[in-house]
Amino acid sequence: MTDKQIDDVTGVETTGHEWDGIKELDNPMPRWWLYAYYATIVWAIAYTVAYPAWPLINGATSGLLEWSSRGDFWKENTKIQGERQDILAAIKEKSVQEIIADPQLNQFAIAGGAAAFRVNCVQCHGSGAQGAPGYPNLNDDDWLWGGSIDEILQTVRHGVRSKDDEETRISEMPAYGDILEPQQIRDVAAYVTSLTSTPHDASLIPAGKQVFAENCAACHGENAKGNKEFGAPNLTDAIWFYGSGEAEIAKQVRNPKHGVMPAWEGRLGDTTVKQLAIYVHSLGGGE
Incomplete structure (x- = not known):
């Protein structure tokens, strides 16, 4: 030591x-x-x-107090769910117009619809509902099937070309590659392009206008402004679903794409569908 x-x-x-x-x-x-x-x-x-x-x-070990963060969450969640039942019951019973007219119900529906949108709709329409090629922008005023709250509700509820709903919205543009000659398709593509921009060959416009009148006006209208009863788009507003330009328009005329939107009522229930429709309508587009 x-x-x-x-x-x-x-x-x-x-x-x-x-x-x-x-x-x-x-x-x-x-x-x-x-x-x-x-x-x-x-x-x-x-x-x-x-x-x-x-x-x-x-x-x-559970501890003498038998507390857990998960158990605390479920207690709080059960409490919140209980408080929401009266509001959800009111939304279920009322029409979308009545819900919108009630500030409390409208605010709740918009919040609930936003949550449902983030889970079920952003994959196609985008996180800001701005859309993508083949998927519509829900913020603007261009609606294929109409943008009123009732029309939006109908579309969300029954979908578009949804195979599992008998009331789904259905419209299919024919494949004109089997009906028209290649030159006629070029002509009508030039005419449709001329409605919003300058076609590659302006000399094709008169013939294309005639092809349009004979084959396309029945759905898109003589003025090409579309028809919401058929889900036919307005061809004069420069908003294009599958791409603009003569080549893309000719491709769509020749062999059109037909998008599908699920019928959400069977998946989410009427209450959530109403909230979704009200939220989409609140984005500023529609009518």
């Missing part, structure tokens, strides 16, 4: 460590620090006894 080393200045025993001639004093810890340290030990033991803490083979 080595002799104790006492610091000459303070008279305190040192630890025996030395760095560049500097020695470390072996002063005792302050009493307040020791008491705080012991208190944290006691607190930690009490905490692990009161709350879930010690891992077991198939779980963990």
Whole structure:
């Protein structure tokens, strides 16, 4: 055993460590620090006894208080669900016009519809409902089937070309590649292009206009402004579903694409469908 080393200045025993001639004093810890340290030990033991803490083979100790964050969540969730039942019942019973006329119900429906939209609709329409090629923008005023709240509700409820709903909206543009000559398709593509921009060959416009009148006006209208009863788009507003330009228009005339929207009522229920329709209508588009 080595002799104790006492610091000459303070008279305190040192630890025996030395760095560049500097020695470390072996002063005792302050009493307040020791008491705080012991208190944290006691607190930690009490905490692990009161709350879930010690891992077991198939779980963990539940603690004397039998509290858990998951259990607390479900209690709060059950409470919130109970508070929402009256509002949800009112939404279920009322029409969309009555819901919109009630500020409280309207606010609740918009919030609920936004949540349902984020889960079920953003995959096609985008997080901001701005759409994508083949998927409509829900923020503008261009609606194939009409943008009133009732028309939006009908579309959300029964879908478009949805195979599992007898009341779904159905409209299919014929594949004119089997009906028209290639030159006629070029002519009508030039005419349709001329409604919003300049075609590659303006000399094709007169013949294309005749082809349009004979084959397309029945759905799109003589003025090409569309028909919401058939879901026929307006061809004069420069808003294109599958791409603009003569080549893209000719491709759609030759072999058209037909998008499908699910019928959401059977999947989400009438209450959620109403909230979805009200939320979409609130985005500013529609009528």
